[in-house]
Structures are given as C-alpha cells and as structure tokens.
Amino acid sequence: MSNLTPAKGKEQPGLRYPSNGKTIYHRPLNRAKTSELSQASFAYLFSEMVGYASKRIESIQDLEKRLNTQGHPIGLKLLDLLLHREPARTQTRPLTIITLLHLIKQQLWTHLFGRAADGLEKSSDPSRPDEYMIIDNEPLVNRYISVPRDMSQLNCAAFVAGIIEGVCDGSAFPARVTAHSVGKQQATPAADGGGEDGGEGKEMWPGRTVFLVKFAPEVLERESFLGKG
C-alpha cells in the first residue's frame, strides 16, 4: 500500500495509481496464493450479505436461491484462477465428473477455506446416479451463524453451494447444488437424550453440511459415452 502515491504532475481525481504503475492486477497470479484474510471481516461481510438476501423473501428456498445466485459468478471466475494455478501438465479443464469433484474438494476448498473438504460421496441410491455429495464438517461461512428456530431448514452455506455450481457450470457440467444441514443435534434438544441413532457425525459436528450436487441428465449421458470409449 505504501506505493500508492498519486502520479506526479497531473491531478487525478478518483482512482489513484501507484507511482510505479503496478496495480494489484500486475502482480503474478500465484503471488497471492497463500495470502490470508481476516475471518472477522469476512464474517461481518457475510452477515450483511445474508441480511441483504433475506429482505422481502417469500420462503426459505427463496433466501437460499439468492445466496446461491450471489455465489454463482464467484465460482465461474474462480475456475479460471484455479486452473491457472495448476501445474502446467494438469492445467486442463476437468473432463469427468470424478476429476471435477476432486478439483472442487481439493483445489477449490483449499483456495477458499484453507483445507480440503471432509468427504466426497456418491449417492447410494441406485435410482439417483446423478447425485454426488461433498461434505464439510464445519463450513467456514457458518462459523458464527445461529439459524433461528423458525428457519430451521435454512443453511447459509447455500452461498458456497452457489460457488460450486458456478465451477460446475463453468466446466460444462451443468448441475444444481444445494446445501443441507445434517448435524441437527441442537435443533431438537428434546430428542437428544434418546435419539442415539444419528451416528457419530452428529454429536461431533453440529454444523455438518452436505452439498448435494445433482448433475443435469446430459452430463450423465455424455459421461456414459465417454466411459464406453
């Protein structure tokens, strides 16, 4: 920031340029790869984003849709950056569902949250071969969020789902991505004494979130052709 001095001689109203002519856009793209942001400032920003999105909504789905829409362009744009940062050999667009999902689980997650996602699963239901699940035990965007009782289906990680959707769309794998809370231990305090059926994940990770990726039929169709070839 120290080199942000106005250009000599001519007064420039508005934008200021560094004296050496180098802006943030002149920096090599890999330079900021490991830089970090304040989580508090992100939390406040995200809080305002959620507040903005919840104005005049008809339903919870509405709100999630809006958050999704906010995330979508980020995913589209991030895809280019992520591929650019890959080593030259692997700098190709993912061609199969599995490589795409791996890109999301590893590169995208590391870029956004500083760690890989906690799980990647294919739907066990044979009638839904188009559904995949990316699991995050503690989504960073939800770190400080307590969802009110009357909005219990809401998961603000819909924003992250939007980013994933953007990445999928950008790689020509059109998909619908939604975020679902599965660690519902806190929402039903009455049942938490008897209901031990939930498995170990619920107790440990109250904020556990599943991102359900549902690919469009043409993606599956193409995938099956590729598999044969």
Place this chain on the structure above:
Amino acid sequence: MPVQVFSFYIFDRHTECIYSKLWIAPPPPRPLSTVPAHTSNHELSPSPTATALHRQSAPPASTTTSAVGSNNGGGGAYRDSRSAAARAKDDAKLIFGTVFSLRNMVRKLGGDDDAFISYRTAQYKLHYYETPSSLRFAMLTEPGALSMRNVLHQIYINLWVEYVVKNPLSPVEHKNGEGVKNEMFEMGLDKFVRGLM
C-alpha cells in the same frame, strides 16, 4: 495498611440519613470565567493523576464538616457552601437508594440470609453494614480497600451503642440527624477513622 476513607453515612430504619461525615477536603474553588461553560454541569471524573494528587493532599487538609443537618443554617451569603450541603444531602439520598436497591436485589437472588457487603467502581468502594435493628451504615473508601465490614461493625458496637444508644439524653428516634450531634460519638468516630488512614 492505611486506607483512604472518603465519607461515612448512617441511615435509620425510616430510611432517613441521620448522620454523615466527609473526610475529604472541600474542592479547590472553581475558577469562574473565561473557561467555557460546557464542562461545568457535568460530573467530571478521574484522570488517574488527579486521583493520585488528591489522595496525597486530602487527609491532612481535611476540614470535617458534618454536612447533613446543617444545611438550613448559614443563610444566603455563602452560596457555595449551601449548594455543597445540598449536594451532600442529595448524595446521601442517592447512596441510600443505591444500597437499598442492591440489598433487596441481593436478598432476592441470594436468599433472605444473604447480605450485601460492598461494591466498588473504578473510583471508589462502598461498604455496607446493616444491624438487626435496620440501622444502616455506609462507608465510601478508595477502590482498593479491603473489606471494611469489621470496621463498620466496630463503629456500631463500640461507638454507636456505647455513646448513642447508652446515652440517656439521646432520643430514640433521630429526626434529621438530631441527637447524633453527640460529641463523644463524633470524636470517637473521627479518631477511629483517622486511625485507619
């Protein structure tokens, strides 16, 4: 360990302030004048240096005025002293309101056997002691002071009971601090408190 005592109040069971005494010097006369008026009516408080400064200078210089009760004498000539007396009277009322509210709050939360002992702010500490006959003692000291509970208790049994209760000339009820103008009690109290400082 010496402790700076600021003031002492006794309230009777009719919630009336029947005795009060200050051990702090009256404030230096305020310069009238060129100074803008915007600060004059605010409660201004402690820069740490100010506190330190006055703590050093206060005890030796202290003129001990028994403020409450003397407020209707004096006449109009000394505006300053009269308003100081009025302020002291207001203070006594505020202190009683405070300790009474806190005492009730404490009883509500801690049970009927619980008793409010003291509170402190950054500027002072208030110690409270209530006798079974609903006589209430309050003492304001510097904030770092340790518990003054036994001091208040001593004042009760060794000064109040000895010199006021056992004094056949002392009235049973002390309207407006009358009767607590008791030389023995006042001298004993002053000596006792100065011994602490």
Place this chain on the structure above:
Amino acid sequence: MKDLVACPTLVFPTVDDTNTAYRGVIALLIINKAGGLIYNRTFGEGLNQLNSNDYLVLAGTFHGVHAITARLNPLREHQAAHYHAQQQHQHQASGSLGGGGSSGGGGQGGPLPSRPEPPSGLEVMETENFRLQCFNTQTGTKFLLFTDTMQANVDVAMRKVYDLYADYVMKNPFYQLEMPVRCDMFDRKLNSYIREINNSR
C-alpha cells in the same frame, strides 16, 4: 485499632456449607443499553431462580443503580476542579499563542486537553453468598457474571464471554441489535466454556 479488632463480640456468620463454597460461575445476565434484559443463563446452583418478570425488573433496577453509582464518586468535585484548572491552563496557553481559543475548540494549537475517563459504575459487588462482576462495554451493554465468593480470574472469564458475544452474537446475521439473544452457537460455546472453568477447580 488493634484492640477494637480483637474484640470478642465480633462474630460474623461465615460461608460454611461445603456445597456453597465452590460453585464457580453461577449465572450470566446481559443487559442492553436501555436497561432491558437480553440474555439470562444459569450454570449452577447457588442463586434463587426468579420468574422471568422478576429477572426483567432486576435488570432494570440494576441498570438504574449502575448509573447512580457512576455519579456518586466522592472525588468528582476535586477532579472537576482539577480538570478545570487544566483546561484554563490550556486555554491561556492557546490564547498566548494567538490561536482563537473558542469555546468549542479547546486549544487547537497545543496538545488536546486530556479528557477525563468517564466515571465507571459498579464493577464488583460482594455479598455473603455470591460475587457479582459487571462489565460495561463501550456501547453500554452490561455483562453481569455471578460467581461464588472464592472464584478467581473472573476478569478472564468476563473477557472470554465478551469474546464469545462479539463472535457468536454480533456476527450472526439473524441477530437484531438490542433484542433478546437467541443464538444456539453462543449458548453452546458459552456452556462449554463455563463448564470448563467450573470443572477445572
């Protein structure tokens, strides 16, 4: 003084029961800047449970008492006088410099006059059965932590509670300012923190 203290009639009831001695942090109340109770949680035995209306009254009363205790500073006259003297000094200094010391300005040439710190209200209250620590934030929100009389490091606990409040209440998009705090995350983090310090003794 010595002989007075050694007086044999001096008998005070002491906190004797073992179950009342170590209770750690008993309860937390948060009062908003208008005196409304916005959070109320009990962590352990030791205080009477009141009904919710009584808690509201208590919060309002405490709010008023707190304001009065801030005004009762016995040295305020002295400090005001001291401040005045300081101000006048500054005023003269700025006057001699030729700068127009207008009433609002307060010496624009010299250093800013040191503004006295605002009087703090009640910070700690002690009773026979419990201890109440009050933390008043810059914005006027009050945190009341009730502990047993032996509890140490309440400042640290208070700091942590404030941290949790700043994180899990103020950063929560669904929390409306000055309204009652209903944040699961805050409850959860607070509970586990208090349990931790209560168990560590």
